[in-house]
Amino acid sequence: MPRIVDADLIALVAALLEKVGSAPAEAKQVATDLVAANLKGHDSHGVQLVPRYVLNTEAGEINPNATVSRAFGEGAIGVFDGHMGFGQSTGRQVTAWAIETAKANGMAMLGIRNTHHLGRIGAYAEQAAAAGLISFFFVNAVSGVPVVAPFGGADGRMGTNPVCIGIPKGDAPLILDFATSAIAVGKVKVAYNAGKQVPPGALITHLGEPSTDPAVIYGGGPRGALGPFGAHKGYGLALICEILGGVLTGGGSNPPADTARKAIVNGMFGFVVDPARLGSLPAFAAGVEDICRYVQDSAFGHVLLPGDPERRSAHRRHDDGIPLDDVTWGDLVATAERLGVPVPAVTEGVA
Ligand SMILES: NC(=O)c1ccc[n+]([C@@H]2O[C@H](COP(=O)([O-])OP(=O)(O)OC[C@H]3O[C@@H](n4cnc5c(N)ncnc54)[C@H](O)[C@@H]3O)[C@@H](O)[C@H]2O)c1
Numbered sequence: 001m002p003r004i005v006d007a008d009l010i011a012l013v014a015a016l017l018e019k020v021g022s023a024p025a026e027a028k029q030v031a032t033d034l035v036a037a038n039l040k041g042h043d044s045h046g047v048q049l050v051p052r053y054v055l056n057t058e059a060g061e062i063n064p065n066a067t068v069s070r071a072f073g074e075g076a077i078g079v080f081d082g083h084m085g086f087g088q089s090t091g092r093q094v095t096a097w098a099i100e101t102a103k104a105n106g107m108a109m110l111g112i113r114n115t116h117h118l119g120r121i122g123a124y125a126e127q128a129a130a131a132g133l134i135s136f137f138f139v140n141a142v143s144g145v146p147v148v149a150p151f152g153g154a155d156g157r158m159g160t161n162p163v164c165i166g167i168p169k170g171d172a173p174l175i176l177d178f179a180t181s182a183i184a185v186g187k188v189k190v191a192y193n194a195g196k197q198v199p200p201g202a203l204i205t206h207l208g209e210p211s212t213d214p215a216v217i218y219g220g221g222p223r224g225a226l227g228p229f230g231a232h233k234g235y236g237l238a239l240i241c242e243i244l245g246g247v248l249t250g251g252g253s254n255p256p257a258d259t260a261r262k263a264i265v266n267g268m269f270g271f272v273v274d275p276a277r278l279g280s281l282p283a284f285a286a287g288v289e290d291i292c293r294y295v296q297d298s299a300f301g302h303v304l305l306p307g308d309p310e311r312r313s314a315h316r317r318h319d320d321g322i323p324l325d326d327v328t329w330g331d332l333v334a335t336a337e338r339l340g341v342p343v344p345a346v347t348e349g350v351a
Contacts, residue, residue: 002329002346003321010035012336012344013050017086019339020057022064026089033088037120038322041313044186045120048193048328051335052262053086053117061263062086062116068093071113072250076105079249082115087266088123090115095124098272099131106277110270113251117141117264122177122310125166128272129173132281137164137270140245143263146254147217148181149225151235154208156225158254160185161241168275169288175307180238181226185217188226192218193327202226244269321347 013031018024030053038046056062066085070078078097082090094112101108112118121137128135141159148158162184164177179185182202191198192214203211206222216224228234246253251267275284296303317323324332329346336343 001323001325002348003323004329004344004346005321006035006039006318008344009038009047009322012332012341013047015341016050016054016332016335016339017057017064019341020054020064022057022086026065026086029092030086030088033092033119033123035322036123036314038324039314039317040120040122040310041317042120042184042186042310043190043324043328044184046322047324047332048186048190049117049119051331052264054335054339056116056262056264059262061261066090068097068112068115072111073109076101076107077109079111079113082112084114084116084263084265087115087118087264091118091121091124091268092127094268095127095135095272098135098270099128099133102128102133102272102274103131106274108272110268110272111249111251112266112268113249115251115266115268117143118266118268120177121162121164121268122166122175122307124270125164125175125177126173129166129168129175132168132274132276134168134273134275135164135166135270136273137162137268138241138244139163139266139268140241140251140253142246142252142254142256142265142267144256144261145223145259147185147226148238149204149227150239151228151232154204154225155206156223158238158242160226161238161245163237163241167288169285169292169305172305172311173307174288174292174305175310177306178229180228180234180241182229182234183226185226188214188217190325190328194325 010031014027017027034046063084066083068080071081072079080094098108098110125135139162146156150157160179160181162179167174197212203216205211205224242253245267249267
């Protein structure tokens with residue numbers, strides 16, 4: 001399994017995105033966010049997406065260098081059109097607006113529609129937390145035939161629809177960020193690429209039978225579906241994401257009008273809140289520390305806080321290099337060769 005230094009991977013991805021028309025600053029930012037997902041352990045939302053982003057850009061499904069515009073709302077309320085730009089850029093632009101707005105008004109209410117894939121949603125919660133702000137995001141994902149079955153159903157009707165909440169806490173914010181499917185669909189792809197099974201309970205076949213085989217989604221045969229996490233609870237949240245992220249923002253909910261379209265389209269609804277406007281900031285910060293310490297003092301002392309696994313992974317992978325499965329690396333190399341971009345050195349053979 002190749003292992004690559006994060007700075008080299010950012011440079012490679014940025015060069016690929018520049019080849020399809022992204023300006024250097026945007027290409028570097030999108031590349032940095034994709035590699036950050038790998039650093040934080042979420043390979044599903046990292047560079048394995050790059051060949052698809054490149055193809056989608058070449059096909060006119062992504063508009064490089066798009067600037068968001070307010071489509072609806074005024075004051076502290078804004079629904080933004082992403083003009084099908086790179087979602088990592090759209091998300092950063094709208095979160096920056098929300099931070100500035102929440103600092104001025106106490107809160108901002110945001111919607112995003114018509115953007116390509118927003119990637120790892122925790123990036124925006126981290127952006128808000130770094131400014132001392134609480135954030136909530138509800139996202140729907142519309143991309144081809146829906147892949148997540150509702151609780152009690154047997155075929156895909158919704159996207160993997162992530163929910164994300166961020167709470168500032170010194171330099172280690174709480175970032176709760178997860179797909180409402182049993183696992184992220186990108187993790188099914190990563191497992192398929194690596195020839196691995198996924199955990200029991202994650203998948204059903206096209207006949208509605210439980211399966212751990214990622215070929216149920218990616219094998220090319222009759223397509224199965226992902227289940228929701230947490231049975232009826234995850235299903236309920238996924239449905240709410242369709243309504244808030246898709247219907248309320250005007251971005252649209254599943255199914256897409258054209259299931260053959262290759263773009264990954266996200267809709268996002270969220271709030272960014274300044275805790276200083278709801279009471280004493282020192283009391284809030286102390287209370288967050290107290291409850292977190294109390295929870296972590298539970299027997300055995302192995303309790304992590306949301307955001308801890310990602311911080312640990314980022315330190316480790318920054319020091320040791322980012323491991324990429326052979327299919328992901330092979331696809332990146334093939335894309336680089338096709339576009340005439342030099343490929344950096346990797347360390348081979350490390351599991
Ligand atoms: N843009 C999209 O359309 C889209 C769709 C789906 C998912 N995603 C992204 O995929 C990523 C992965 O989602 P996922 O569902 O695979 O995440 P996951 O199941 O790995 O859960 C991650 C969350 O759980 C926390 N966590 C993990 N282990 C923990 C522990 N032991 N103790 C405390 N907290 C713990 C993490 O800090 C994080 O907040 C997310 O970043 C999400 O935003 C994006």
